[in-house]
Amino acid sequence: MNKDPFKEYxxxxxxxxxxxxxxxxxxxxxxxxxxxxxSQYLLDTAIET
Incomplete structure (x- = not known):
């Protein structure tokens, strides 16, 4: 395999x-x-990110 398929990622x-x-x-x-x-934890985490 010459080309790395994950290079773009x-x-x-x-x-x-x-x-x-x-x-x-x-x-x-x-x-x-x-x-x-x-959960409140998930909501708090979502707001922080």
């Missing part, structure tokens, strides 16, 4: 605040679909 930088917010919102929404409520 290594080049990626930390996701921006907008991307992180979308990911947290999605995760919390998926919990709600299952009838679960996120």
């Amino acid at each position: 290594v080049k990626q930088s930390e996701p921006g605040k907008r991307d992180k917010g979308y990911a947290w919102y999605t995760a919390i929404g998926l919990q709600a679909v299952d009838g679960l409520q996120p």
